Amino acid sequence: MATYDIAVIGNGLMGSAALRHLALSCPDMKVCGIGPAEPRDRKTHQGVFASHYDQGRITRILDPSPLWGQLARDSIVRYPAIEAESGVIFHHRAGCLRATDIEERVADIDACAAVYQPPHQRLDAAGCQNKYPFLAFSDEFVAWDERGEAGYINPRQLIEAQLKAAANSGASVIREIVDSLEVGGDGVSIRTREGSELRAGKALLTAGGYSNILLKRKLDLPTKSHTILLAELPPNEIKRLRGMPSIISSFDHPEVESLYMLPPVLYPDGKTYIKLGPSGRNEQFFDATEDDRELAPWFQSAGNALTAADLKAALQRMIPGLNALAYQTAPCLITYSAHGNPYIDELEAGRLYVTTAGNGMGAKSSDEIGRIGALLCATDEWRSDLNREDFRAIYADGGSK
Numbered sequence: 001m002a003t004y005d006i007a008v009i010g011n012g013l014m015g016s017a018a019l020r021h022l023a024l025s026c027p028d029m030k031v032c033g034i035g036p037a038e039p040r041d042r043k044t045h046q047g048v049f050a051s052h053y054d055q056g057r058i059t060r061i062l063d064p065s066p067l068w069g070q071l072a073r074d075s076i077v078r079y080p081a082i083e084a085e086s087g088v089i090f091h092h093r094a095g096c097l098r099a100t101d102i103e104e105r106v107a108d109i110d111a112c113a114a115v116y117q118p119p120h121q122r123l124d125a126a127g128c129q130n131k132y133p134f135l136a137f138s139d140e141f142v143a144w145d146e147r148g149e150a151g152y153i154n155p156r157q158l159i160e161a162q163l164k165a166a167a168n169s170g171a172s173v174i175r176e177i178v179d180s181l182e183v184g185g186d187g188v189s190i191r192t193r194e195g196s197e198l199r200a201g202k203a204l205l206t207a208g209g210y211s212n213i214l215l216k217r218k219l220d221l222p223t224k225s226h227t228i229l230l231a232e233l234p235p236n237e238i239k240r241l242r243g244m245p246s247i248i249s250s251f252d253h254p255e256v257e258s259l260y261m262l263p264p265v266l267y268p269d270g271k272t273y274i275k276l277g278p279s280g281r282n283e284q285f286f287d288a289t290e291d292d293r294e295l296a297p298w299f300q301s302a303g304n305a306l307t308a309a310d311l312k313a314a315l316q317r318m319i320p321g322l323n324a325l326a327y328q329t330a331p332c333l334i335t336y337s338a339h340g341n342p343y344i345d346e347l348e349a350g351r352l353y354v355t356t357a358g359n360g361m362g363a364k365s366s367d368e369i370g371r372i373g374a375l376l377c378a379t380d381e382w383r384s385d386l387n388r389e390d391f392r393a394i395y396a397d398g399g400s401k
């Protein structure tokens with residue numbers, strides 16, 4: 001039976017980051033990351049799915065929450081090193097325009113800007129119009145045009161980079177699905193669906209929306225469907241939108257409260273799309289805590305048609321006259337925590353740890369979230385100046401450890 005000092009369960013954004021940090025920081029430990037690769041065909045796939053099957057995730061520091069601002073800042077600063085270690089380029093400095101007409105948000109984002117001082121310009125609606133003539137904002141909007149490292153990352157390539165860099169530093173990557181975890185006094189026994197049995201001194205659970213399925217005492221980890229719209233662009237529209245940043249807009253609107261949008265990005269089918277997603281009034285919560293097959297029908301579907309219709313209307317409001325060649329929708333999953341921050345915690349003393357709940361914002365910050373989780377698991381110490389209590393895992397029964 002293969003034995004490891006630490007097994008990371010889930011090779012997604014947080015797990016692959018944790019694995020690289022373990023391999024780099026703990027060279028004397030034998031570490032592995034266990035988790036499947038992306039399904040070849042989503043519509044027929046029967047195993048687990050993930051929240052990273054895409055070409056773009058927005059990255060930026062400015063956020064209404066200073067905690068998220070710091071997690072992002074501390075991740076973004078390491079992007080160049082991860083690219084250099086792996087030879088995989090995943091970071092695109094397109095900028096990020098954050099806009100809102102909600103008064104309370106303005107003060108929070110201004111406060112975050114004052115603390116972390118990312119290069120940015122504060123604009124009113126006229127300033128936005130002047131800088132980005134193809135975008136439409138109503139007069140009440142305030143915007144922060146963040147530059148520097150803001151823009152987007154390719155989540156598939158970030159994971160590839162993390163896993164390559166981890167493997168270069170001695171970690172093993174095992175492409176299997178974990179079916180059970182048994183925590184005992186002398187370590188953790190892991191069985192996979194493919195029939196492998198492994199032993200590890202400690203395990204770090206990073207299985208995203210599937211984490212609860214492997215736990216006996218369930219976390220408060222609501223998982224919610226999320227539909228994205230991809231608008232395929234013809235060459236003249238790609239040219240017209242040159243210089244478009246990533247956009248996050250929160251506003252008072254009955255149909256779509258908030259909207260994020262990526263600039264034109266090339267996808268593996270050779271076509272260029274603008275991708276957008278909503279906060280999602282039409283979406284549903286899942287209660288998938290016992291069996292991963294409960295989530296399969298959602299991931300095999302085309303997403304929610306009502307959300308798609310809202311998104312098309314919102315796209316036309318934001319970029320009036322946009323001439324898309326075709327539209328596609330895709331399903332995804334957002335995993336929330338009880339307090340809005342990721343869970344980074346010890347679940348069973350000295351044996352089982354968790355790093356999960358990206359709350360829809362975990363991609364950009366996954367390197368720092370993975371680092372804190374990896375070092376907590378390896379050393380039993382909290383190696384961050386952020387307050388550990390803000391990351392405590394909350395159980396579905398309302399308790400914490």
Ligand SMILES: Cc1cc2nc3c(=O)[nH]c(=O)nc-3n(C[C@H](O)[C@H](O)[C@H](O)COP(=O)(O)OP(=O)(O)OC[C@H]3O[C@@H](n4cnc5c(N)ncnc54)[C@H](O)[C@@H]3O)c2cc1C
Binds near residue numbers: 015056057176361
């Ligand atoms: C449509 C969409 C848009 C988003 N946009 C942004 C954005 O712009 N910026 C941003 O920062 N964040 C964004 N996010 C959020 C971000 O993608 C997530 O926070 C992030 O993917 C969470 O990382 P994770 O590692 O916790 O989970 P995942 O990325 O889902 O990874 C979990 C991994 O665990 C594996 N796994 C599951 N079960 C098992 C098992 N039993 N055994 C082994 N492995 C298992 C899965 O295969 C997967 O690889 C977005 C999310 C969605 C859905």
